[in-house]
Amino acid sequence: MKHIIWDWNGTLFHDIDAVVGATNEVFKPYGVAAFDNDGFRAAYTRPIWVAYERILGRTLREGEWEVLDQSFHDHYHRLMLSCALAEEAVDCLRTWAESGRTQSLLSMWAHERLVLKAAELGIAEYFARIDGLSDGGAPGGGKAEHMVAHIESLDVRPSEILVIGDSIDxxxxxxxxxxxxxxxxxxxxSHADLAASGFPVVDSLSKAFDFAG
Incomplete structure (x- = not known):
């Protein structure tokens, strides 16, 4: 492989506690019992509104998704301040860079926030490109169309790219x-859901390099 495309939330950025905490705040007014990390993982899927429908046990009403999503991000952006990069993240980024190969960052988080956070954490220099969700993009949806645009901006054939992420999406x-x-x-x-997908699964970021060739 010549290039790695990294995911951000839940992959390079270990923010599960902030995500679960924000989700619990969102659903507290609905009387939903608070999730622990494993309980959240059992409900999580993308698109996110499907996960919210799982949690509520019903279809979202017109306009409800937008309200829930805004509430989630209001809480998340407060709680994420105590989160840090995943274990091995910096070592993996440095090791790959020192191999002379390239890497980029593709996230469904807001682009401006993503760029600022990568710079704040001192890792922006490792990426040939950073792409988040631009203004006007629909939050919580699938990543495929964004992956197409991201790869089109790279001078690398898709067959030479390793994508490392934490969701089946x-x-x-x-x-x-x-x-x-x-x-x-x-x-x-959850590890069980990832394994059931049939895709390769690793328990540490460095183990993902086993698939880099």
């Missing part, structure tokens, strides 16, 4: 463009 996005997916079990999706 990351793997589907990689598969959609012909890249190799590897799923990291330290994020939002």
């Amino acid at each position: 990351d793997a589907h996005a990689a598969q959609h463009v012909g890249a190799q997916p590897v799923l990291y079990a330290g994020g939002m999706t």
Whole structure:
């Protein structure tokens, strides 16, 4: 492989506690019992509104998704301040860079926030490109179309790209463009669900390099 496309939330950025905490705040007014990390992982899926429908046990009403999503991000942006990069993240980024190969960052988080956070954490220099969700983009949806645009901006063939993420949607996005997916079990999706998908699963970021060739 010549290039790695990293996911952000739940992969390079270990923010499961902030995500679960924000989700609990969102659903507290609905009388939903608070999730622990494993309980959240059991409910989590993408698109996110499907996960919210699982949690509520019903279809979302017109306009309800937008309200819930705004509430989630209001809480998340407060709680994420205590989160840090995943274990091995910096070592993996440095090791790959020192190998002379390239890497980029693709996230469904807001682009401006993503760029600022990567710079704040001192890792922006490792990426040939950073792409988050631009203004006007629909939050919580699938990643495939964004993966297409991201790869089109890179001078690398999809067959030479390794995509490392923590959700099955990351793997589907990689598969959609012909890249190799590897799923990291330290994020939002349970190890059991990742394994059941049939895609390669690793328990540490460094183990993902086993699939880099």
